[in-house]
Amino acid sequence: MSARPLPQLPLFAAGERAGEIAVRASPRARRLTVRVYPGGRVEVTVPRGTRPVEVQGFVGRHRDWIDARVRELSTHPLPAHEPLPARVALQAVGREVAVRYVERRRPGRRRLAPDLVEIYGSAGDAAGARRWLRAWLADEAEAELGPWLGRLAAERGFRYERLQVRRQRTRWGSCSRAGTISLNVSLLFQPPAVVRYLMLHELGHTRHMNHSARYWRLVASHEPDFRALDRELTGGWRHVPGWVYG
Ligand SMILES: [Zn+2]
Numbered sequence: 001m002s003a004r005p006l007p008q009l010p011l012f013a014a015g016e017r018a019g020e021i022a023v024r025a026s027p028r029a030r031r032l033t034v035r036v037y038p039g040g041r042v043e044v045t046v047p048r049g050t051r052p053v054e055v056q057g058f059v060g061r062h063r064d065w066i067d068a069r070v071r072e073l074s075t076h077p078l079p080a081h082e083p084l085p086a087r088v089a090l091q092a093v094g095r096e097v098a099v100r101y102v103e104r105r106r107p108g109r110r111r112l113a114p115d116l117v118e119i120y121g122s123a124g125d126a127a128g129a130r131r132w133l134r135a136w137l138a139d140e141a142e143a144e145l146g147p148w149l150g151r152l153a154a155e156r157g158f159r160y161e162r163l164q165v166r167r168q169r170t171r172w173g174s175c176s177r178a179g180t181i182s183l184n185v186s187l188l189f190q191p192p193a194v195v196r197y198l199m200l201h202e203l204g205h206t207r208h209m210n211h212s213a214r215y216w217r218l219v220a221s222h223e224p225d226f227r228a229l230d231r232e233l234t235g236g237w238r239h240v241p242g243w244v245y246g
Contacts, residue, residue, distance in 0.1 A: 021042045021043070021044060021059060021066075022041070022042065022043045022044070023043075023044045023046060023055055024043060024044070024045050024046070025045075025046055025047070025048050025049075025050065026045050026046070026047070026048070027047075027048050029045050029046055029047045029048075030047060031047065032044060032045070032046050032047075032050065032054070032055065032058045033045050034058070034059070034062055034066060036066060036069035036070055036073055037073070040070045040071075040073050040234070040235075042066055042070060044058065044059060046058075056213075060210070060211040060212060060213075060216075061211075063211045064211075067171075067234065068170045068171065070234055071169075071170045071171070071234070071237060072169075072170055082241075082242040082243065082246065084099070084101065084126055084129050084130070084133075084243065085099055085133075085241060085243065086098065086099055087099065088133075088137075088241070089189070090140065090144075090188045090189070091188070091189055091190060091191055091192075091239065092144070092187055092188045092189065092190055092191070092192055092195045093144050093188065093192070094192070095114055095115060096115060097114070097115050097116065097117055098115060098116050098117075099117055099118075099119060099133070100116065100117070100118045100119070101118075101119050101121075101129060102118050102119070102120050103120075103121070103122065103123045104120035104121065105122075106120065107120050107121035107122070107125075107128055107132060108120045108121075108132060109132040109133070109135055109136040109139075111136065111139065111140075117136050119132045119133060119136070120132070130243045130246060133243055134167065134185075134243070134244060137167075137185050137188065137244065138165060138167065138185055140185075140188060141165045141183070141185040141187070141188055142165050144188065145163070145165060145183050145187060145188075145195075146163050146165070148195070148199070149163055149181065149183065149199050149203075150163075152196065152199050152200070152203070153203055156200070156203065156222055158203040158204075158206055158207075159179070159206060160175070160179045160180070160181045160202075160203065160206050161178060161179035161180055162178075162179065162180045162181070163180075163181050163182075163183065164180055164181070164182040164183070165182070165183055165184075165185055166182050166183070166184060166185065167184065167185045167186070167244065167245070168182075168184050169245060171184060172184045172186075172187060172198050172233055172236070173187075173198050173199075173201065173202045174202065174205075175202040175203075175205035175206060175209075177209060179206055181202045181203070181206075182202075183198070183199070183202070185244070186236075186237075186240045186244055189236070189239040189240050189241070189244075190232075190233065190236045190239060191232070193225075193229060194229050194232050194233050194236060196223070197223050197225075197226055197229035197230065197233065198233060200219060200222045200223050200226075201219060201226075201230075204218050204219045204222070
């Protein structure tokens with residue numbers, strides 16, 4: 001066997017689980033390469049003698065690509081006939097919401113209480129009902145994530161220009177050079193600590209538009225547990241119900 005693992009990287013633990021990164025030194029490798037396997041396992045192959053700091057830099061530069069591939073490959077296809085939900089748990093804000101489907105000519109949604117929403121439409125139009133559930137989810141995300149991000153930024157001394165709430169399949173959030181932070185509506189299905197970490201992650205990009213060592217030091221100064229939370233977020237798609245993207 002010629003492959004010999006490098007010492008473990010400070011930022012990532014090697015392993016077989018989705019989102020974790022295994023490093024393999026190969027005598028045949030001429031340069032660093034990265035592959036993401038179905039299920040989300042990430043493997044970086046490096047020439048022998050590559051120093052951990054080089055691997056870390058390589059992973060940092062390709063981090064967005066790696067994250068996007070992991071999310072793609074760890075998402076399971078939706079069951080074709082998933083029933084409409086009677087309850088939706090918004091774990092991020094500790095709320096469980098009952099959903100009532102009411103037959104009405106004019107389709108739509110109405111939030112009757114923090115724990116009750118009505119979805120209107122013709123009986124049997126499951127696709128329409130899912131569309132209005134998504135509209136309701138977007139309302140909730142705007143109402144909950146906006147003020148939360150604002151409070152966190154103020155408390156931690158960050159500034160951003162604008163918040164956009166979006167329903168993306170491959171990203172939890174992003175931050176543009178102009179200071180617009182985008183957050184995924186599906187964050188509502190994640191544990192609060194994970195959402196807070198993602199917010200700090202994006203706020204950190206208002207200072208460093210990269211994943212450099214300085215950037216990670218900044219994130220660590222606000223959230224020392226960022227590695228575990230980042231891994232949790234990578235696997236977070238499994239908490240998202242099928243109707244959100246179906
Ligand atoms: Zn980032």
